[in-house]
Amino acid sequence: MSRVALVTGASGGIGRAISFKLAQDGFDIALHYNRGESKAQELLAEIKKLGRNAVALQADLSKPESCANLIVQCVALLGGIYALVNNAGLTDDGLLMRMSDEQYTSVMRANMDSCFYCTREAVSLMAKARQGRIVNITSVVGIIGNAGQANYAASKAAIIGFTKSCAKEVAARNVCVNAVAPGFITTAMTDSLGEDVKEKMKQAIPMRRFGAPEDVADLVGFLCSDSAAYITGQVMVVDGGMVI
Numbered sequence: 001m002s003r004v005a006l007v008t009g010a011s012g013g014i015g016r017a018i019s020f021k022l023a024q025d026g027f028d029i030a031l032h033y034n035r036g037e038s039k040a041q042e043l044l045a046e047i048k049k050l051g052r053n054a055v056a057l058q059a060d061l062s063k064p065e066s067c068a069n070l071i072v073q074c075v076a077l078l079g080g081i082y083a084l085v086n087n088a089g090l091t092d093d094g095l096l097m098r099m100s101d102e103q104y105t106s107v108m109r110a111n112m113d114s115c116f117y118c119t120r121e122a123v124s125l126m127a128k129a130r131q132g133r134i135v136n137i138t139s140v141v142g143i144i145g146n147a148g149q150a151n152y153a154a155s156k157a158a159i160i161g162f163t164k165s166c167a168k169e170v171a172a173r174n175v176c177v178n179a180v181a182p183g184f185i186t187t188a189m190t191d192s193l194g195e196d197v198k199e200k201m202k203q204a205i206p207m208r209r210f211g212a213p214e215d216v217a218d219l220v221g222f223l224c225s226d227s228a229a230y231i232t233g234q235v236m237v238v239d240g241g242m243v244i
Contacts, residue, residue, distance in 0.1 A: 002028045002053065004078045005224065006071070008061060008118060009088030011036030013187035014137065016043055017213035018085055021221045028053040030074040030081075032088065034060055053078060061088050061114035062106075071121040083133040083224045084122045086115040089155070096150045104151045111155035112162070119166060119177075127173040133224045134177040136163050137216070140239050143181060156181075160235050167233030176232040178223050183239025186210045207240035 005022045009015040010031035020043070023029050029047055031054060033040040040056040047054040055077045059066040074081050089111040092103045115136055126132025141149055142156025160179055167177040184190065184201055190210060193201075202208050216238050222228055223236075237243060 002026065002079075003082040004028045004030065004074065004080050005083035005085065006030040006032065006074045006081055006118075006122070007085045007087055008032040008070075008114065009034075010043060010056075011039035012087070014182065014185060014213045014216050015085075015087045017217035018087060018220045019043060020047065021214070021217035022083070022085075022224060023047040023050050023052045023054065025221050025225065026052075027083065027224070028078050030054070030070075030078055031056045032061070032070060033058055034088070061118065062109035064113075064117045067114065067117035068121045071118065071125070075125070080129075081122055081125055082131065083135070084118060084126075085135045085137065085220060085224075086118055086159075087137040088114050089137070091149065091152050093148045093152065095148055099151060107151040108155050108158075111152070112158045115159055115162060119162075123166065123170055123175065123177075126175045127170050130174045132170075132173075132175040133228075134163075134166065134175065135220050135223050136177070136179045137220075138163070138179045138181045138235065140181050140183045140237060140243050143235075143237070144243055163235065164233045171232050174229075176223070176228060178228075178232060179235045180216060180219055180223070181235055181237045181239070182211065182216050183237070183242045184210045185216060185238075186212055205240040205242045206244065209240065211238055211240055 005027040011033040138159040139156040163179040
């Protein structure tokens with residue numbers, strides 16, 4: 001039986017690259033999206049051209065019942081779940097003194113809560129099968145913080161603690177749980193920035209450039225492979241040296 005991976009937030013730049021990489025590595029893929037249906041369908045077609053089985057599944061991951069149903073659909077349509085990549089998330093920036101309750105709670109729901117709910121549903125299946133991989137996409141902001149992103153930084157820091165706790169709980173069941181912390185990665189968000197802003201950001205990176213979504217995807221692919229069978233509870237940074 002082919003290994004099955006579920007990637008949340010698969011319609012975005014990093015999620016897309018992760019999904020395609022895992023498909024190249026021989027996984028059948030469940031592509032989760034919330035609002036990006038057209039992009040998910042385009043990716044679905046590309047993955048099927050590789051000869052892999054794939055499905056696109058819509059869900060609002062801020063709701064625990066939607067997360068549970070997403071895992072059920074993945075198993076029903078693709079035959080199981082070996083790898084879960086918790087990539088879904090959002091930002092809603094603002095200075096702390098002006099940040100609304102909704103800005104805080106919406107970001108925590110989308111980033112941390114979705115990671116918790118999806119992992120809770122998937123990990124029991126993996127533990128029972130005595131195999132599995134969970135990769136949580138956090139951020140360097142969760143390590144070093146960032147002014148104007150108290151909500152986002154809190155959600156990403158929480159994912160790090162969550163990852164380490166989960167890893168300790170299921171290690172004996174041959175389930176590896178790790179986190180990947182990207183730095184500045186070229187996406188639609190960075191493309192929209194002015195050139196002066198981009199240059200200033202690059203000056204904080206020893207490699208003097210942004211990373212590509214594929215830089216993150218390659219690491220996720222490794223962590224989901226047999227070669228990473230003895231790696232768990234780790235937070236691996238992909239940032240060109242920004243947080244050295």
